[in-house]
Amino acid sequence: MFLPRGVLSAFGFAILFHAQVFADNTVTIGVYYETLNPNCSEFFINQLLPAYTRAPGRINVTLVPFGKTVVNSTVPLTFICEHGEKECEGLKIHSCAIALVQDQISLLWLAECTIRNQTLPGARLIECATRLGIEWRPIADCAKTTNGSQLLKVNGDKTKELNPKLKNVPTITLNGTADGVLHE
Template sequence: MLKGVTFAMLVAVASCTCDFPPRFWCDSKAIARQCGVEFLCARQSWVDESEVQPVKLDLYMESLCPDCIEFVTKMLYPTWKKFMGTGIMSLKLYPYGNAKEVQDGATGMWNFTCQHGKQECAGNLIENCVQKYTDYDVEKYFPIFNCIESSKDPVKAASKCVSSAGLDWNVIQKCSSGAEGNKLMHETAVATDNLDPKHKYVPWIVVNGIHTETIQQEAQDNLPKLLCDTYKGMKPAQCQNYDEKTKLRVTYRED
């Protein structure tokens, strides 16, 4: 705060010419200029844009988990689409969740047991292979994930979702049913098992390397708001119209 100037005084002066509530004043230089708080925002809020990092969001999930499907299709994917191209968000998905693995001493292969049965293991393997064959480019693999997870039978729909995205389904199928997919899912299992704190349920949401129950619930309730509140750079225009009424409340979890 500027010396001798209180926030109340600032509000009183700015309210005469400002069309935005105080929480938006420092979101852009145009708004700050209109509201007469450009100097204050420069001192208090704006940082070197070249040093600003996107909000890093990691989602640990399962292909057939009802809560994961709900979060991915109703909150995460729409939010990701809304903010695409803004640089506000860095996203990675880990399809494994509450699965367990045991290595076969004779073959070196991993045997997976998934919470929702063999079909879920098949779905997890497919999604791990999709990531590999899209070079882990979220802009390529996330639409495929969303297509799969939005289907009534995700595993059955996978071939169509993969082919529609321009990938060779035969390549993905070979990967998911062989040693390559086995290795990929083991790597995802290791990443999941190395979480600190250990995950207790899925979806398990980590923001900038941190998981807390508050972060988890805020992400599930209103991910756009969490992103905008967490991002340290100049807020994109999308941050000016997130709607509290569009919350998604997840009412149960897969423990």
């Protein structure tokens, strides 16, 4: 029996992923993204969070918010974000949340909720964090300080280390390797 190439490829990837998860018991997924990119939002809402909630003990997620952002100046540390200042604010909020929210499922729910609507990133943080029972004030305070900028720069350094280099967002890595990197 012959299967169409697309079906065979999808089935093959599912088998490889399944084997990897059960062989090592966990898989680490790196997500390199931007907060105002519609492909990133769709990935979080329709793929990442649903997959994680099905196997939370078998998937470790490393979020790296930065994308195609550019460090504009190092003194003071400023950025040019692909989708403007609101995205820079959202990226700092996500960077601070990653540093401050220790529970991975809470972090992923917060990231998914805030990425749905970033027109007012600070207000969205308050709304989502309050609904999820997460203290929003430390995240908001961090995002407004040089600490938020430093955390975002660290994410930029991680993004620059990707090989092959980031071309599209989201970019997904599997177990820290860029071999077979998935680009949305």
